[in-house]
Amino acid sequence: PRIVARIAGALVGISIVLWSAWSMVAVFVVLDRRPRTDDANVTAHVVGVAAHVGGYVSRVAVVDNQPVKQGDLLVEIDARPYEIALSDAKAKLALSEFEVRELEDRIVVAGAAIEAKHADAEYARQYLARIEPLLARQFVTPDQVEDAKRAVKVAEAKLVESEAELRRARNSLAQLGDVNVRIAAAKAAVDKAQLDLDYCSIRSPVDGFVTNMAVSPGRYVRSGEQLFALVDGSRWFVVANFLETEIARVKPGAAVEVWLMAYPGHPFRGTVQGLAWAVTPSETRDVGALPAPSPTLDWVRLAQRFPVRIVLDPFDPAFPYRMGATATVIVDTQTRREIPAWIERTIPDWIRGVPLEPETRPPGSDL
Structure with a gap:
């Protein structure tokens, strides 16, 4: 029995050694290849997800952990102040367009006035040129010549005044090439107001999942504040x-x-x-x-x-x-x-x- 036990023990020991060696090879293979x-x-x-505009939250359309698609409505901010701002911007645009039309009419009138004043000044110069030679022959009096000279100066001054009025009208019109600066600024204000109104509806930029939702209706949020x-x-x-x-x-x-x-x-x-x-x-x-x-x-x-x-x-x-x-x-x-x-x-x-x-x-x- 002792010999059998010793042989069995030896076989078990050898088996353990062989198994250990095989296990080391197996571990080597798996770690080397994978x-x-x-x-x-x-x-x-x-x-x-942040608010682009400030205001009171009027509606929360999602709940925490909800899956959403790109473009889905997440949160609505009270849009009434931004609707008023948009209406005001549109009214100012209409007023700017009216003022531009009025200035364009003033430019037309100023241009016609310049032509008239230019004709008056030219006539006054020609009249003076005709009567000045007659003074030496006493066909006209010195006062008549002085009156003609004064008429030339007055006509030229009125011409300069009309030209200045035309420049003022053009400057007020604020036309740069084909773009009217007044109307462009008013349209930009309308676009900004429309964008702010659109930003009142916060929509999902990606397909994903809502997390850490802690927003409720009635809360005031600031522009740029992250909500969730x-x-x-x-x-x-x-x-x-x-x-x-x-x-x-x-x-x-x-x-x-x-x-x-x-x-x-x-x-x-x-x-x-x-x-x-x-x-x-x-x-x-x-x-x-x-x-x-x-x-x-x-x-x-x-x-x-x-x-x-x-x-x-x-x-x-x-x-x-x-x-x-x-x-x-x-x-x-x-x-x-x-x-x-x-x-x-x-x-x-x-x-x-x-x-x-x-x-x-x-x-x-x-x-």
Whole structure:
């Protein structure tokens, strides 16, 4: 019995050693061909919804977490002040058009007056030129000559006055080429008032989901004040942090398998969009514009982790994505390292890199 026990113990020990060696090879294969990480989360673009104009909220057309389409009405602001402003701007536009027509008539009248004054001045000069030679022969008196000279000066002064009146009318008209500045300014005021009125209806800029809704009718909002946010549902991503020892095998365009903790039996697909070019080193935290994933502290020197952005395929409505969800990411590197064939034949397909079936669950997915 002792010999049998010793032999059995030896066989068990040998089996454990062989199993350990096989397990190391299997782990080597899966990590080499299919880098994976549990340090990943689902994310999406977040669009802040803000008021373009100030006023009291008259209606809230959505509720928190509601899906919306681009162009859907979200919130209405009391439009009455902006309707009045639009009516006032339109009235001022009509008044400006009337004033412009009046100034155009004044310009026509001033032009005709200039022609008349020019004719009067020309006649006065000609009359003076006729009678001046007659003074030496005493056919006219000196007073008549002086009166003629005075008439010339008066006619020329009236001509200058008419020309100045024409310039004033043209300046008041404010015509620059084919554009009348008065009317252009009035039309711009109408457009601005119409835009402000349109802004009273806040509409969704994207297809997405309402989040953090805290607006109710009667609340006064200021221009530029953010009211709530929309999660853009058109594109979803996973940001996965891979060790720097692994990212050399992760390439843009590589196929990715994603497992979400919320749906443990359902795999998702995606594509690597790109790898981060920089992160903040753990020793320095002064570059706020760079991502700074926190390493797991240990007594050994730790490899830095770099965020990898993965574009997810459109989801099944039965399994919707949620921003912030915990994910496990497995990247198909399409690479193979030479190992003995007899060892590779003993490794299951899911370890060798064959895509997992939807009902198959990877090891560690229940963590």
